[in-house]
Amino acid sequence: QRVGYAIIGLGAISLGQMMPAIRESKRSRITALVSGDPAKARKVAQQYGVDPSSIYTYDTFDQIRDNPAVQAVYIALPNSMHREYTERAARAGKHVLTEKPMTVSPEDAQAMIDACARAGVKLMVAYRAHFEPRHVEAARLTQAHAFGRPKIIQGEFVQNMGDPEQWRLKRALAGGGALPDIGLYPLNFASYVLNEQPSSVVANIYSTPGDPRFREVEESVGFSLRFPSGVLAQISTSYGAHRSGRFRVMSERGWTDLNPAFQYEGNQLSVGRRVGQQEGTEQRTVENKNQFTLEVDHFSQAVREHTPLKTPGEMGLQDHRIMAAIYRSAQEGRSIPLDG
Numbered sequence: 001q002r003v004g005y006a007i008i009g010l011g012a013i014s015l016g017q018m019m020p021a022i023r024e025s026k027r028s029r030i031t032a033l034v035s036g037d038p039a040k041a042r043k044v045a046q047q048y049g050v051d052p053s054s055i056y057t058y059d060t061f062d063q064i065r066d067n068p069a070v071q072a073v074y075i076a077l078p079n080s081m082h083r084e085y086t087e088r089a090a091r092a093g094k095h096v097l098t099e100k101p102m103t104v105s106p107e108d109a110q111a112m113i114d115a116c117a118r119a120g121v122k123l124m125v126a127y128r129a130h131f132e133p134r135h136v137e138a139a140r141l142t143q144a145h146a147f148g149r150p151k152i153i154q155g156e157f158v159q160n161m162g163d164p165e166q167w168r169l170k171r172a173l174a175g176g177g178a179l180p181d182i183g184l185y186p187l188n189f190a191s192y193v194l195n196e197q198p199s200s201v202v203a204n205i206y207s208t209p210g211d212p213r214f215r216e217v218e219e220s221v222g223f224s225l226r227f228p229s230g231v232l233a234q235i236s237t238s239y240g241a242h243r244s245g246r247f248r249v250m251s252e253r254g255w256t257d258l259n260p261a262f263q264y265e266g267n268q269l270s271v272g273r274r275v276g277q278q279e280g281t282e283q284r285t286v287e288n289k290n291q292f293t294l295e296v297d298h299f300s301q302a303v304r305e306h307t308p309l310k311t312p313g314e315m316g317l318q319d320h321r322i323m324a325a326i327y328r329s330a331q332e333g334r335s336i337p338l339d340g
């Protein structure tokens with residue numbers, strides 16, 4: 001039987017990606033909506049066949065406890081609101097799939113994990129790259145040492161932000177700038193492809209003086225992660241340059257390259273290595289599957305069958321610890337060790 005989801009926040013990612021993906025899914029369905037805009041909620045409910053009695057506002061949300069059609073929530077609100085809605089959902093006995101970044105600090109991430117553990121509900125962070133078939137293939141090739149041992153990773157996710165008034169540029173709602181929003185993709189993916197956690201980080205941050213977009217949050221971050229195996233990952237992110245997303249793993253006898261890497265659709269995977277006497281580059285064809293559908297069905301399966309989560313709350317906590325160390329490294333001008 002399908003897991004029924006309450007969608008919390010009817011913004012870009014819910015309406016544009018996750019709700020259409022749930023409609024295509026095998027194990028999930030939308031059974032409730034939570035929105036501050038009643039007219040929008042009614043329209044979306046009609047579109048998705050959601051019972052009007054299962055529309056909630058942020059104020060009436062706690063009544064979801066009494067709705068047996070809802071087993072889980074999907075939280076797609078500004079980052080600093082994820083904690084509150086995770087805790088309220090857990091108190092209502094609902095499993096939680098929250099968007100990335102999990103929250104805005106390691107302390108908040110730990111509180112979310114504790115709240116879900118106390119309530120006996122599952123907690124997953126929506127790291128969609130773990131379900132993108134090309135990313136999965138790049139991780140498989142890297143971990144299998146298909147081209148020998150990995151040595152260097154180069155990752156980037158960059159965008160040029162518009163409206164200075166948007167919530168992503170407000171510290172209280174976003175928690176930070178380019179790093180937690182988009183730099184998090186290559187940061188998280190580096191640990192995923194290597195299947196290990198970094199042991200230290202060193203970082204630089206720069207924001208253009210006088211640019212109204214970067215009054216509260218940072219513009220650009222460059223950081224280097226050192227892994228116990230010896231791999232160095234150089235990662236760049238910015239809110240001030242034209243869109244670009246790429247992720248490259250350089251191993252002893254070849255490389256894998258995702259470019260573009262972090263799109264909803266149209267990512268490309270290529271590999272390079274010596275073939276005979278020549279350097280060969282080859283585009284890998286990987287079956288196209290919707291990463292959001294795979295992600296939500298993975299969570300639904302875990303809810304129904306208690307299968308292990310690929311991207312649990314603990315992964316979100318670890319990434320928040322790394323991001324806190326990145327900010328600290330830039331501030332103190334030194335390398336910061338990460339324990340365990």
Ligand code: NAD
Binds near residue numbers: 077181
């Ligand atoms: P959005 O601005 O389009 O939507 C946010 C929603 O939250 C809106 O419906 C808005 O009305 C509601 N909201 C409630 N209180 C608000 C407040 N005080 N201020 C602003 N909005 C408020 O944002 P989005 O792009 O859908 O992002 C939502 C979350 O999803 C973020 O955490 C973001 O990082 C994440 N996200 C993930 C991906 C992905 O690929 N996994 C992509 C985009 C966004």
